[in-house]
Amino acid sequence: xxxxxxxxxxxxxxxxxxxxxxxxxxxGNQHIDGNDKKNLLNMRYDGAARRSQTHNKAIVDKIWSFxxxxxxxxxxxxxxxxASAIGSIFPQEIYIPADAPNRDPDVFYQERYGxxxxxxxxxxxxxxxxxxxxxxxxxxxxxxxxxxxxDRFVPLFKALRQQKAKRHESFLSRxxxxxxTKNVSEEDLNTLKKNLKKQRYNVKDQEGxxxxxxxxxxxxxPYVNHIGLIIILLAAILRSTPFFYTNEYVWVREGxxxxxxxxxxxxxxxxxxxxxxxxxxxxxxFSDAISLEGAAVxxxxxxxxxxxxxxxxxxxxxxxxxxxxxxxxIRMNHPVKFDGYSVYQSGYxxxxxxxxxxxxHEVNDPEEEAIDSFTINLADPESEYELENxxxxxxxxxxxxxxxxxxxxxxxxxxxxxxxxxxLFVYPPxxxxxxxSFLGIGKNIDAxxxxxxxxxxxxxxxxxxxxxxxxxxxxxPFFGVGAAIFMIGVIQGMYWQHRRIWVNPKDGGVLLAAxxxxxxxxxxxxxxxxxxxxxxxxxxxQQELDE
Amino acid sequence: xxxxxxxxxxxxxTAFVLYLIATIFFxxxxxxxxxxxxxxxxxxxxxxxxxxxxxxxxxxxxxRWMVSGHAPVSNLFEFMTFFxxxxxxxxxxxxxxxxxxxxxLFALPVALIIIAYASxxxxxxxxLIPSLQSHWLYIHVxxxxxxxxxxxxxxxxxxxxxxxxxxxxVKSKHTTWLEIVMYSLILFVGFIxxxxxxxxxxxxxxFDYPNSGGNTVTTDYHLPAIAGPTDGTLLTEGVMxxxxxxxxxxxxxxxxxxxxxxxxxxxxxxxxxxxLRLTLRKRLGAAIQPLLKNAKLDLLDEIxxxxxxxxxxxxxxxxxxxxxxxxxxxxxxxxGWDPKEVWALITWFFYAAFLHLRLSRGWHGExxxxxxxxxxxxxxxxxxxxxxxxxxxxxxx
Numbered sequence: 053x054x055x056x057x058x059x060x061x062x063x064x065x066x067x068x069x070x071x072x073x074x075x076x077x078x079x080g081n082q083h084i085d086g087n088d089k090k091n092l093l094n095m096r097y098d099g100a101a102r103r104s105q106t107h108n109k110a111i112v113d114k115i116w117s118f119x120x121x122x123x124x125x126x127x128x129x130x131x132x133x134x135a136s137a138i139g140s141i142f143p144q145e146i147y148i149p150a151d152a153p154n155r156d157p158d159v160f161y162q163e164r165y166g167x168x169x170x171x172x173x174x175x176x177x178x179x180x181x182x183x184x185x186x187x188x189x190x191x192x193x194x195x196x197x198x199x200x201x202x203d204r205f206v207p208l209f210k211a212l213r214q215q216k217a218k219r220h221e222s223f224l225s226r227x228x229x230x231x232x233t234k235n236v237s238e239e240d241l242n243t244l245k246k247n248l249k250k251q252r253y254n255v256k257d258q259e260g261x262x263x264x265x266x267x268x269x270x271x272x273x274p275y276v277n278h279i280g281l282i283i284i285l286l287a288a289i290l291r292s293t294p295f296f297y298t299n300e301y302v303w304v305r306e307g308x309x310x311x312x313x314x315x316x317x318x319x320x321x322x323x324x325x326x327x328x329x330x331x332x333x334x335x336x337x338f339s340d341a342i343s344l345e346g347a348a349v350x351x352x353x354x355x356x357x358x359x360x361x362x363x364x365x366x367x368x369x370x371x372x373x374x375x376x377x378x379x380x381x382i383r384m385n386h387p388v389k390f391d392g393y394s395v396y397q398s399g400y401x402x403x404x405x406x407x408x409x410x411x412x413h414e415v416n417d418p419e420e421e422a423i424d425s426f427t428i429n430l431a432d433p434e435s436e437y438e439l440e441n442x443x444x445x446x447x448x449x450x451x452x453x454x455x456x457x458x459x460x461x462x463x464x465x466x467x468x469x470x471x472x473x474x475x476l477f478v479y480p481p482x483x484x485x486x487x488x489s490f491l492g493i494g495k496n497i498d499a500x501x502x503x504x505x506x507x508x509x510x511x512x513x514x515x516x517x518x519x520x521x522x523x524x525x526x527x528x529p530f531f532g533v534g535a536a537i538f539m540i541g542v543i544q545g546m547y548w549q550h551r552r553i554w555v556n557p558k559d560g561g562v563l564l565a566a567x568x569x570x571x572x573x574x575x576x577x578x579x580x581x582x583x584x585x586x587x588x589x590x591x592x593x594q595q596e597l598d599e
Numbered sequence: 600x601x602x603x604x605x606x607x608x609x610x611x612x613t614a615f616v617l618y619l620i621a622t623i624f625f626x627x628x629x630x631x632x633x634x635x636x637x638x639x640x641x642x643x644x645x646x647x648x649x650x651x652x653x654x655x656x657x658x659x660x661x662x663r664w665m666v667s668g669h670a671p672v673s674n675l676f677e678f679m680t681f682f683x684x685x686x687x688x689x690x691x692x693x694x695x696x697x698x699x700x701x702x703x704l705f706a707l708p709v710a711l712i713i714i715a716y717a718s719x720x721x722x723x724x725x726x727l728i729p730s731l732q733s734h735w736l737y738i739h740v741x742x743x744x745x746x747x748x749x750x751x752x753x754x755x756x757x758x759x760x761x762x763x764x765x766x767x768x769v770k771s772k773h774t775t776w777l778e779i780v781m782y783s784l785i786l787f788v789g790f791i792x793x794x795x796x797x798x799x800x801x802x803x804x805x806f807d808y809p810n811s812g813g814n815t816v817t818t819d820y821h822l823p824a825i826a827g828p829t830d831g832t833l834l835t836e837g838v839m840x841x842x843x844x845x846x847x848x849x850x851x852x853x854x855x856x857x858x859x860x861x862x863x864x865x866x867x868x869x870x871x872x873x874x875l876r877l878t879l880r881k882r883l884g885a886a887i888q889p890l891l892k893n894a895k896l897d898l899l900d901e902i903x904x905x906x907x908x909x910x911x912x913x914x915x916x917x918x919x920x921x922x923x924x925x926x927x928x929x930x931x932x933x934x935g936w937d938p939k940e941v942w943a944l945i946t947w948f949f950y951a952a953f954l955h956l957r958l959s960r961g962w963h964g965e966x967x968x969x970x971x972x973x974x975x976x977x978x979x980x981x982x983x984x985x986x987x988x989x990x991x992x993x994x995x996x
Contacts, residue, residue, distance in 0.1 A: 096959065122959035126952050133948040140938040140985075147937070164847065181936045274958075299931075331726040336601065337666060341725035346816055349726050384729035385929045396931040523931045531933065535920045542915060546908040569958075570908065573697065573901050595897065 060220070065207075067106030070099025072214040075223030092594060093226045095567050098215070100207030120203035125196045132189050139180035142172050194285045201278045208271065217256045217263035219554050219565070227554075227565035229576065229591040234561040240586035241562070244555065247582040253553070262555040264582075271569065273545020280538025287530035296527040303468065304355075305404065305431070306515040312359075312522055315393070320360040320374055326400055326516035327354040353397050354383045355518040359390050382520065392524050399519025405430050405469040409511040410491075412443055412478065415504055425510065430469040442481030445507075449475035454492055468517065478505055551575045553582070564591055604724065607662035610655045611680065615714055617652030618687065618707050621645045625703035629890050642700035649691060649703065656684045667724045670737035674725055675986060678740065679717030682982070685741075685748030686710040689906070693752050697902055701894050706755045712787045719794045719860075735925035742917025743943075747978050749910030750950070756902035757971030763894050764965055767885035773965075774882055780972055781883040782872050789868025790860065797822050804838040806831040808855065818856050822863050828855030900964050903971050904957060911950050918943040942981035949977055 055063045062073035069081045070093065077087060077099075084105050085094035093099070104120035107113040118124055142165055148155050154163060157178050161169035176183055224230060245262065248255050253264035291297045300314040302321075309322035330348040331338055342349055358379045362372035378390040387394040407429050411422035424439040430452065437445040451464040454473035462473065473492030480487070489507045490497040496508065551568040553575075564583075568575040572593070579591055624645035660681070663671040671677040690706040693699075727736075758780065765773045804820040808831035818828060827833065827841030845855040872883075879886045922943065923933035934940060953970045956962040962970070 122955050126955050126960070129948050129952045129955070133945050133952070136941050136945050136948070139936070140941040143938075144936055146935075181941075335726075337668075337724055338726040341721070341723035344721060344723060350729055351726065353729050385733040385735075387928070387931060394931055396929075398930070521931045528927070528933075531923075535923075539912065539916060539920065542912045546912055571901070571905060573898065593897070 060216075060218075062214070062216075065101045067101035068099065069094075069101070070223065071220070072098075072100065072211045073216045074218060074220045075099070075215075076220035077222060077226075087226075091226060092228055093223065095227075097204050097208045098211040100211035102203050102207055104203045116199060116203070119192075119196045119199040122200060125193070125200055128189065128193045128196055132186075132193060135180065135186060135189065139177055139186075142169060142178070144181065145178040190285070194282060197278045197281055201275050205272075205275045212268060212271065215263070216261075217258040217554070217556075218261040219556055221556075221558070221563065224554055224556060224563045224565040227567050228572070228595050229566040229579065229593060231564045231589040231591040232558070232561065233564070233587065233589045234559075236557075236560070236562045236586070236588055240588060241555070243586050244582055244588060247584070248553065248578075251578055251581060253551075253578075260557050262553075264553040264555070265551070267548045267550045270545055270548035271550045273541050273543070273548075275541070276544060277538045277541025280534045280536070280541055283534030283537060284531055287527045287534055290530060291525070291527040296525070298522075298524045300522045301398065302520050302522060303401070303517050304357075304520060305406070305517045308431075309360075312393075312395075314522055314524070317372075318362055319377075319390070319393070320362065321395070321520070322358045322360070323518055324356040324358065326402075326518045327352065327356070328400065328402065328516075329354075352383060353400060354381050355397055355400075355520065356381050357388060357395070359388065359395075361391075382518075392526065394523050394525075396521040396523070397518065398521040401468060401470065401517040401519070403514045404517050405472050406513045406515045408472065408509060408513075410507050411510045412439075412445075412505050412507055415498075415506045420506075420508065422510075423505070428474070430472055443505075444479040446477035446479070446486065447474060448477050448488075451492075476507055478503075478507060480505060549574065551578065553579060562588060564588060566591060603662050604666045607659050607666065608722075610659035610662065611714075611718075614652040614656035614659065614684075615711065617648050617655060618711050618714075621648035621652060622704060622707040622711070624648065625700050625707065628700035629704065629893070639700070642698075642703075645700065645703050646691070646694055649687060649694075649707065653684065653687050653691060656680075656687070660684065663724070667727075669727045669732075670740070671724075672737060672740040672744070673727055673731055674721070676717050676720040676722045678744070679720070679982070680714055681741070682744045682747060683710045683714035683717065685744045686713065686751045687748075688745070689749040689752045689910070690755075692749075693902060693906060696905075697898065699894075699898060699902065701759060701891065702752070702755060702902070705759055706752060709751060709755060709784070712784065712791070715791045716787050719791065730929055733925060733928060735921065735928060739917055739921040739925050742913060742921055744917070746910050746912075746914030746917050749906050750914060750978060751975060753903050753906035753910065753971045754975035756899050756906060757968035759891060759894060760896060760899040760903060760968040761965065761972070762884050762887050763891040763899070764896060764968070765884060765888075767882060767888055774884060776969075777884045778882055782868070783976075785872045785875075786864050786868035789866070789871055790864035792871065793822065793863045793867040794860070802838075803835065805834040806855070807834060808832070818853055820856055820859060822860060824859055825862050826855060826859045828853075831855060896964070900967060903967055904963075907950055907953055907971070907974075911954065914950070915947060919947060938985050939981065942977070942985050946974070946977050946981060949974055 054066045056066060056068060056078055057063055058071035058074060058076055058078065060071060060074040060076065062071055064072055064078065067081060067084070068078050069085050069087065070077055077093065082088040085096065085099065087093050102120070103113075104117040108117060142161065143149070145157050148157065148160050152160055152164070154160055157173055161173035161178060163169075165172065172178065180186055225232075241262075245255055245257070248262075248264040251266075253266045256263045256265070298314040300312070302310070302313055304310060304321055304323040306323050306326055309320055311317050312319040312321050328350060329352040331342060331351045333339060333342045333348065338349070359377055360374035361377045362374055378388060380388045382388045382395055382397045384397050387396045389395075407427055409425065409427040411420075411425045413420045413422055424441040424443040426437045426439055426445060428434075428437075428447070433447055433450055435447055437447070439445065449462075451462055451473040452469040452471075453464045453466040454462060454471050455465050457463050471493055473490070473495065476489045476491060477486035478489060479485075487503040487505055488499045489503065490499060491507055491509070496506070498506070549568050549571045551566070551574070553564070553566045556563045564579070566575050566579055576591070576593070583590060622645075624641045627641035628639050628645065660671060663677075672681050686706060687710050690703060690710070694702060761773075761777055761780075765771075765777055767774060798821060802821055802823065804824055806818050806820065806824070806828050807815050808818065808828035809815055817834070818831075823839040824833070824841040826843055826845045829845050829847050831841075831844070833840060845858045875883060922940065926935065926940075927933040953967070953974060956970070957967055
């Protein structure tokens with residue numbers, strides 16, 4: 053590559069704006085940073101040659117230039133910002149309220165939000181954050197992060213390493229903070245040096261030319277935090293693979309023991325008890341708030357569980373041998389963890405029906421005396437029940453969670469016995485013609501109106517069910533590392549500043565100039581302290597306010 | 600116990616009054632011919648009162664914590680009050696860096712408005728629902744709030760910058776937008792005024808309405824119902840019938856009452872604004888501008904930026920990282936695109952753009968100040984609208 057030789061003797065890479073060693077503006081390149089139109093020099097990347105500004109021919113160069121542009125980066129951020137906001141106008145599909153009359157997104161959005169809801173749904177905004185274009189947008193921001201950082205970090209790093217204390221006069225006089233003092237004594241210069249060191253500046257003295265510098269590491273802050281963000285984005289990609297991340301939801305009833313989904317049959321969970329506690333409404337601390345709420349305020353959701361691990365290699369089909377590996381209470385904010393899995397309390401269904409008992413009696417018996425009885429286990433109903441006294445009951449239809457469809461036909465909303473209903477064919481002893489009964493909670497319908505026998509509910513047992521989320525997420529440490537690096541970078545870049553003060557002798561006097569990447573107020577105070585007790589003039593602020 | 604809660608309220612009240620008096624002292628510094636950066640007597644008294652007020656508010660915070668057994672940041676009243684406190688803390692810190700009294704003249708009123716706004720929400724000590732029972736509640740909320748408090752100072756400095764900078768001799772889109780900012784602040788005042796007035800009259804109108812779960816609940820309006828609850832029935836006799844019903848898509852908790860309050864705030868705020876305009880016979884920006892003769896633009900610009908530089912990392916830590924850790928503990932997912940989470944991300948995106956525009960595109964001065972104002976609007980949106988209109992996991996209170 054072509055090199056440009058500065059009058060100080062330093063060889064600069066092509067496209068350099070300010071000589072890496074002495075800072076002299078290099079002719080012909082001043083338009084790049086807009087220095088040709090201003091008195092002050094643009095010090096953003098110390099005038100180093102950036103690839104994006106120098107290579108512009110090949111397609112690769114064009115792509116590089118595009119993504120290295122902060123303007124492009126900010127536009128991408130802005131578009132992501134607007135898109136994110138749009139997605140929050142109506143609930144995302146996963147947040148469709150559980151109590152909505154119809155949770156089918158096809159219906160829900162239009163029903164609740166009218167035409168705007170319909171548009172929202174048809175544009176796919178109900179799953180906006182997992183849409184291909186949103187992902188693409190975030191991906192483009194990621195690419196922009198990498199390219200923009202590389203484009204700037206490498207040249208800036210080199211320029212700062214090669215800088216010399218001796219600077220070209222045009223560099224110094226075109227700094228925002230500058231002063232020229234005639235006739236400065238050796239003694240004053242020593243005081244100045246001492247004062248700067250006292251303020252923890254790293255003072256370089258090269259043949260009487262001084263460069264006082266501190267906080268250079270803060271210049272790397274942005275690049276460090278960008279690395280953190282890239283790690284986070286990579287972690288998000290890892291997380292989309294089942295090896296790093298699994299997520300299952302499982303209902304476990306009290307007393308039930310079942311295999312935990314997503315664990316290849318390796319782990320079992322047993323629900324001993326589900327507990328729902330509420331605050332005491334007589335607690336004087338909270339009584340006002342609870343009465344305002346108008347309902348009991350829950351204080352605890354808890355499932356007491358035991359976790360078992362199946363011993364490997366059971367004979368296929370045989371029941372595996374289970375070893376208890378964990379026992380505990382799953383509560384909100386307190387998941388139970390075992391072997392990389394976490395189990396969270398995520399929901400509950402109080403009072404599911406477990407068993408129901410029935411009796412058969414004659415329709416016109418006012419005493420309703422039982423002729424025969426049977427019990428249906430709702431978790432495992434049989435299709436036929438042969439009864440002791442000769443009756444036979446066929447369970448023709450079973451609706452665990454009964455509701456009536458709009459067209460008047462019965463159906464089940466879920467598979468959970470929350471509101472069980474049955475169509476029973478009752479065969480009296482020695483009869484081949486069944487009587488049909490429809491039975492549910494608070495319902496007992498004789499379809500024909502000619503039944504001789506009636507079936508009635510005599511007893512039932514209920515139990516609670518716990519909704520548990522089971523997660524394995526090996527990508528978490530990567531997110532953690534990414535977040536930590538981001539924070540380190542952002543603090544490094546924001547809470548420290550890179551300050552440089554140049555003091556160059558000129559005809560028995562000195563030129564004093566200073567630059568900082570932020571907090572000019574701070575560097576001015578530093579200079580004031582450094583020159584106190586000397587005859588060196590304070591700097592003037594030559595900032596040109598943008599109009 | 601009940602004695603302690605009274606102490607707590609008294610301390611908050613004390614803090615409020617002290618901030619108010621401190622504001623008056625800061626306003627006295629404006630006439631200080633020696634310039635704003637020099638320490639005048641009024642400025643010293645102002646900052647001293649502010650610090651005493653802040654300590655009183657810390658006292659409120661601690662005593663309330665003792666009463667309830669959890670950090671008082673669990674509902675809208677408690678959180679907004681705490682937010683006001685962090686604005687004051689951020690102001691104190693920035694004051695000691697830059698010694699700029701005029702900042703107090705604007706920062707304290709913003710804090711006052713927010714604390715007053717907070718106390719219009721139910722102030723009863725409420726029990727903590729299971730999902731909030733975690734140490735992360737106060738780690739997360741206090742950090743977010745501190746970050747937002749510091750970012751608010753950036754808005755305050757930006758606002759002063761704009762009032763001073765914008766040419767008020769001719770009407771322009773700049774003067775219009777500045778008036779919109781001033782008008783928005785006055786809406787909060789409107790809310791406070793109208794709430795206090797009707798509270799004083801003990802106004803109450805009760806409605807029955809079906810909530811999102813399909814159960815009938817009763818709500819108590821303390822302002823005459825312009826907008827009734829969706830499908831609500833008025834129970835109280837002899838009060839105003841609602842003019843219309845709250846649209847069904849507003850489905851935060853008790854959205855009808857909140858929407859009605861919003862309408863009243865707009866009405867009252869607009870009336871106050873119009874009265875001010877009629878009295879002053881000029882734009883509010885133009886009326887305040889002469890007071891800022893001594894303010895230095897470059898220092899204000901510096902503070903606008905510095906506050907973002909300090910506040911952004913804290914906000915990221917509290918609003919995204921701590922939030923994610925807690926969400927992982929509570930729900931087993933560290934990020935779930937809940938509206939509050941989305942708006943925290945939007946806030947983060949916005950300030951990231953602010954910093955990039957400033958550092959790499961040279962957006963200083965006025966542009967930067969406008970951005971600071973937009974940033975504050977986003978923070979307030981997340982605080983109020985997201986809780987009120989967009990339902991989600993954070994819509995308690």
